[in-house]
Amino acid sequence: MPGSVYVKHVADLPRESRYEGAYERTGIVMDAANISFVWVTPDIYEGSTDDQGLAPGHHHPFDQVVYVIEGEMRMWIGEEVHDLRVGDVVYIPRDVSHGGRPLNGKPVHIMEIFAPIRTDYLYIAEHQLAHGAPEREPDGSRIDRRTMRQTREAVRDSKLTTHNQSGGS
Numbered sequence: 001m002p003g004s005v006y007v008k009h010v011a012d013l014p015r016e017s018r019y020e021g022a023y024e025r026t027g028i029v030m031d032a033a034n035i036s037f038v039w040v041t042p043d044i045y046e047g048s049t050d051d052q053g054l055a056p057g058h059h060h061p062f063d064q065v066v067y068v069i070e071g072e073m074r075m076w077i078g079e080e081v082h083d084l085r086v087g088d089v090v091y092i093p094r095d096v097s098h099g100g101r102p103l104n105g106k107p108v109h110i111m112e113i114f115a116p117i118r119t120d121y122l123y124i125a126e127h128q129l130a131h132g133a134p135e136r137e138p139d140g141s142r143i144d145r146r147t148m149r150q151t152r153e154a155v156r157d158s159k160l161t162t163h164n165q166s167g168g169s
Helices: 119-129 148-154
Strands: 016-018 023-029 034-040 063-070 073-077 080-084 089-092 098-102 108-115
Touching: 023 119, 034 119, 073 089
Parallel strands: none
Antiparallel strands: 016 023, 023 034, 034 108, 063 089, 063 108, 073 080, 073 098
């Protein structure tokens, strides 16, 4: 999908914030997968864990990898419970129920990889997908003020041709 190199520092990427700042994420897109960087505060599931302290869960039709960058978390996957710390990685097959929460009253920072691409997460990678595009206007629209030549030179995912280059006679 993106097809071009994209280099940024994760801390500088714009984030989506949910649940009064208890959950933040940003992401990038590869040709066949998404990567999300997620920051979760310990109070995100306050009052909604079960009697074992497990967070609510979900499942989806995507393979998922979770890598712990900072902090510790308790994650349940199917019938198993795992306490994860920095450097741990977990693979969750598609359609397997799972959930997780920070441990020890401290925030957790994780990286998630989803394959195939989660189109419902593309908006958190807009900074990458719109890289090189005109800035948004106050109403959310984009106005491309480049000349036709500048636009053609900027095209990365199409081979520009004329009707004479099509190979036909």
